Amino acid sequence: MKRLVVVLLAALFIPFSSASTHVNPDYTGEILNLITEELLNGYIQTLQDFGPRVTGQQACFDAGTYLYNEFQSYGYEVRFINWSSGNYADRNVEAVLPGATNESVIICAHFDSVPTSPGADDNGSGTAAVLAAARALSEYKDEISLEYTIRFVTFSGEEEGLLGSYQYVSAAKESDMNIVAVLNADMIGYTHTEEGRENVVVYRRDNSDWIANMAATVSAEYSLGLTVQEYSAGASSDHWPFLQYGYDAVFFHEYEFNEYYHSEGDTIDHMDLEYDMRVTRLVVGTLIKIAEVEITDTEPPEVSIEKPGNYLYIADREIAPMKNTVIIGKITLQVQAHDTLSGIARVELYVDDEQKAELTHEPYEWVWDEPSFFMHTVTAVARDNTGNIAEDAITAMIFNL
Ligand SMILES: [Zn+2]
Structure with missing residues (x-):
């Protein structure tokens, strides 16, 4: 599974518009x-x-x-x-x-x-x-x-x-x-x-x-x-x-x-x-x-949602490859995030627009187990220690009673 890592402009990402993405200038x-x-x-x-x-x-x-x-x-x-x-x-x-x-x-x-x-x-x-x-x-x-x-x-x-x-x-x-x-x-x-x-x-x-x-x-x-x-x-x-x-x-x-x-x-x-x-x-x-530590990190972190991929999942288990993501029952969301300069401060997970988890330590995982139906968007937002952010998102068809 490969997806583009999207570098996010703070202004476009409304929940975070107050958090600055500027890099520590020399004060x-x-x-x-x-x-x-x-x-x-x-x-x-x-x-x-x-x-x-x-x-x-x-x-x-x-x-x-x-x-x-x-x-x-x-x-x-x-x-x-x-x-x-x-x-x-x-x-x-x-x-x-x-x-x-x-x-x-x-x-x-x-x-x-x-x-x-x-x-x-x-x-x-x-x-x-x-x-x-x-x-x-x-x-x-x-x-x-x-x-x-x-x-x-x-x-x-x-x-x-x-x-x-x-x-x-x-x-x-x-x-x-x-x-x-x-x-x-x-x-x-x-x-x-x-x-x-x-x-x-x-x-x-x-x-x-x-x-x-x-x-x-x-x-x-x-x-x-x-x-x-x-x-x-x-x-x-x-x-x-x-x-x-x-x-x-x-x-x-x-x-x-x-x-x-x-x-x-x-x-x-x-x-x-x-x-x-x-x-x-x-x-x-x-x-x-x-x-002072001179932090000159202007690079956004790397982030990708590793699970779910394009598979059929039943009760958190990978069953068969699919053209899209189909989930029956609960699913563990797994995210990889890296930042070589200042390090990852946290990873936030969203289902549609609602924040579900804020993870400050690896593994960046969260079990999505709540009544959900049809199409949803899962977004992972990674933030490094100088405020640079990046996101990855997938859409999934889910059936969970
Ligand atoms: Zn003196």
Whole structure:
């Protein structure tokens, strides 16, 4: 039995017209466009206004609460992670966007500052990048397919010796958290020359070189105007504990070091928000590239009804070849469906216009055993995991009391 496999136009198939057949486009560009100077300005100004966010003190505590509430308002599951080390105690804040696996990609930054500084660039800028990533991704979480779980993590205790991040990494190691990549952002919003505006530093080690390379690709692909300068990573920020524990981590940093570093002058008016926006887009674009499965399946699946064929069937048994399909009694409908790229999501079976079965696993079978007479159309609709659909249909003469 051979029949043509009919590729279906969604518009012609009324019960499914609401289900799109479009293929996942590349949403990364759209997500990055949600990251604007205005958005970052709001985050950094808010963080600066807490005053110096010194670990263990009220302003740092309040900033942590602010971060928690922001993440939560975007619909994420959020948690405080309390830590203590020596004379210090504070909390990290983590929000999670689940992917297909619990292997994780981490975007992180410290939100504490030194006592003398409002900490706009160090590190309101990195913290704003983590918030912006969380917010932009939350608006596309139904459209994108994430292979990896994304963890948005903000640390305190950085200025006292990477205390919050050390605590986080040792707990991650203890719980066997599978971390694919770590993107740390610290001081990403300052320039003072044209050269500064055209470059960004990515500190990496041999094991994390691939992340730096990916960032360079992202810069070119999304026209961010940033040349990635790769330097060997040292212990200067929160990527370091991750490297120490063997994880693939990088640290994004401005190309021209902020002259107001750790001073009262580290304020938003001394930053270059246009540059800050481009570096933030670079970090977030790299994050998405790592975490997202690029599904490029534009091919419809293959589907065919294997049984019934052109036979006489009695009580589900094949009796004799016929010019048409004739069924007496019940019949088991058997369907073959394949999709090599994204896989079969489900097969739906219809008798005339009525859906009888929805099958998500092989074998795609259903016993048609209900009072039926004369001619009926049996249709199998297969749908792949990117929404492409195809159908096969037969007509059968049936007599079933
Ligand atoms: Zn810093």
